[in-house]
Amino acid sequence: MSRALIIVDVQNDFCEGGSLAVEGGAAVAGAISEYLDAHHNEFDYVAATQDWHIDPGSHFSEEPDFKDSWPRHCVAGTRGAELHPDLDTEYIDAYFRKGQFAAAYSAFEGLLAPEDAVPTGERQAGGMPGPADGTGAEEEAVGLDDWLQSHDVEDVVVVGIATDYCVKATALDAVQAGYGVTVVRSLTAGIGEDLEDAVAEMELGGVDFA
Template sequence: MTFKPALIIVDVQEDFCPPNGSLAVAGGRDIVPTLNELLALPFPVKIATKDFHPQDHISFASNHEPPNNKPFESTITIENPLNPSETQETRLWPDHCVQGTKGSELVPELDVSLVHAIVEKGQDKRVEMYSAFADPFKNPCVSKSNLAKILHDEGVTDVYVAGLAADYCVRYTAIDSSNEGFKTWVVGEATKAVDPSAMDQVHEEYSKVGVKVISKDAQEIEKVKEYS
């Protein structure tokens, strides 16, 4: 297939950014100039994603009884609502990116005028959904976005991923992208992690599925600059 790259900017929303985000990633706003540099390149497909939760979402600590409802600390086991024998353990978070709130908005510094489509995720209150493609349940999947369809319909071959957070939504979006059959590149300096100490594990997972972390000056970015 002829090279056709897509850029996915993951969840660069107010609630994930200082100074006021309820789940702010340290330095989250600092990557926006780099993201805008990437958006200015001739990617034929540019997508921004948004966490877009209902107020009663299962990942919010506020929706669980004490003592197991401490944001960042407590974990819960979620059963697949369509197959209770399949379970996932997930961390509980502060309320964030609630539909219709300021915190769910993309940060104004991001040049959204260059984005072709916005993909919303995490709307099903019953499941966690870090990946912009789908929730983690396989048997069956409960909630899917239209991201895979957009990319396949456009004939995309290579997916470049950036945004927030490197150890959660970027990570699982990149892994799902590779599993969808796209060559997948994560632009390292265009991401920030909730827990930077987790990144060694993330990179190990990437190596297993063929995701590569690159710099914004890498040969793979130069290839995009020459795209026409």
């Protein structure tokens, strides 16, 4: 039995100064790094996700409702899509990129990026990201669930941004996939005023909190 930490969307656009900033995002980035320094030996694997939008359709809007549509953010290959500099990547084993062509909140919608892909998202010359950006042929795609199962992971701990969207979606999908799931509340940052409702929904769905 293995245990994994899933770090959700700790990216520049979701931290202070970004196009869709979440209050406390940068502090969470630093806190996750400190947590990993102290607790990395408690995890067999560490995975991180990135919103990695190419053309996500109605997910982007000039007049967003901040529920189903949002300002442009985490465009593939841009600085906004890079992991926040305060997030130490030393212990991260794999990166999963999600939302290339549609909205994607859960880490379980992400695809494994190639080992030589840089987590800071440098775009190759010539325009749109290609296979090296985790958007290769479908038959080569590896999802998070497949990756976790291949490493015999049974329990996951979820941290990151945002508590009431991508963290929640990831945690609930992990429960549905059969994992034991814990969210470390102090290592998340949320967007809305209904964070307690999001926490209650996760608890009702079988998620534990630490």
